[in-house]
Amino acid sequence: GDSVTQTEGLVTLTEGLPVMLNCTYQTIYSNPFLFWYVHYLNESPRLLLKSSTDNKRTEHQGFHATLHKSSSSFHLQKSSAQLSDSALYYCAGLTSGGNYKPTFGKGTSLVVHP
Amino acid sequence: DPKIIQKPKYLVAVTGSEKILICEQYLGHNAMYWYRQSAKKPLEFMFSYSYQKLMDNQTASSRFQPQSSKKNHLDLQITALKPDDSATYFCASSQDLGVTGQLYFGEGSKLTVL
Numbered sequence: 001g002d003s004v005t006q007t008e009g010l011v012t013l014t015e016g017l018p019v020m021l022n023c024t025y026q027t028i029y030s031n032p033f034l035f036w037y038v039h040y041l042n043e044s045p046r047l048l049l050k051s052s053t054d055n056k057r058t059e060h061q062g063f064h065a066t067l068h069k070s071s072s073s074f075h076l077q078k079s080s081a082q083l084s085d086s087a088l089y090y091c092a093g094l095t096s097g098g099n100y101k102p103t104f105g106k107g108t109s110l111v112v113h114p
Numbered sequence: 115d116p117k118i119i120q121k122p123k124y125l126v127a128v129t130g131s132e133k134i135l136i137c138e139q140y141l142g143h144n145a146m147y148w149y150r151q152s153a154k155k156p157l158e159f160m161f162s163y164s165y166q167k168l169m170d171n172q173t174a175s176s177r178f179q180p181q182s183s184k185k186n187h188l189d190l191q192i193t194a195l196k197p198d199d200s201a202t203y204f205c206a207s208s209q210d211l212g213v214t215g216q217l218y219f220g221e222g223s224k225l226t227v228l
Contacts, residue, residue, distance in 0.1 A: 035216065035217075037217070039157075043221070044118075044204065044219040044220055044221045044222060045157065045204065045217075045219045046218075046219065047216050047217070047218075050216060090156065090157060092217075094215070101159055101162055101169075101172070102147070102159070102206075102215070102217055103159065104149075104156060104157045104159070105156070106156040107156040107157065
């Protein structure tokens with residue numbers, strides 16, 4: 001079945017270093033839609049990025065990701081981590097079949113320290 | 115102002131009791147969902163509704179019953195509560211149930227079962 005796999009667990013970075021959180025997917029769709037959601041403590045999860053067409057980069061709030069159908073990936077990147085980026089990040093995609101269900105990866109907890 | 119209202123924000127229940135979590139969305143969306151996040155676990159899909167019809171159910175237990183009295187309402191009734199049900203329950207919505215849909219989340223209802 002369809003699935004989303006992302007860097008799991010905890011990623012700890014020093015402020016100023018680049019961020020890369022991996023996300024790969026499996027789907028039968030020829031045109032998949034992938035998303036990155038960010039979940040700050042005591043807030044509700046919200047959309048950070050949504051995929052565009054194949055090999056096209058999408059950007060928001062300093063983060064960017066590119067959908068690569070050839071490698072079934074949608075990795076999240078940022079050139080320089082900030083303390084305020086500390087949060088839980090989910091890669092999500094939509095499953096196949098008649099009942100569409102946004103499926104989330106297991107989440108990556110990003111902690112940025114001084 | 116929050117567009118997805120969840121009530122109550124916090125609740126404590128005793129084992130064996132029953133609780134109802136309320137969700138109302140004012141985004142004009144046609145699809146609504148329930149997700150659960152237990153301590154140190156990722157977001158877990160529970161249900162999806164479209165035009166007040168159940169589309170997908172990934173909850174094994176019949177103790178969890180969604181109820182949609184209006185198009186913009188999707189409540190969650192939980193019976194015979196167990197300590198393992200302790201989690202934050204997020205309601206979400208999207209314009210329609212489909213591959214391009216961005217999810218919008220409520221602030222969550224944090225349930226503690228003693």
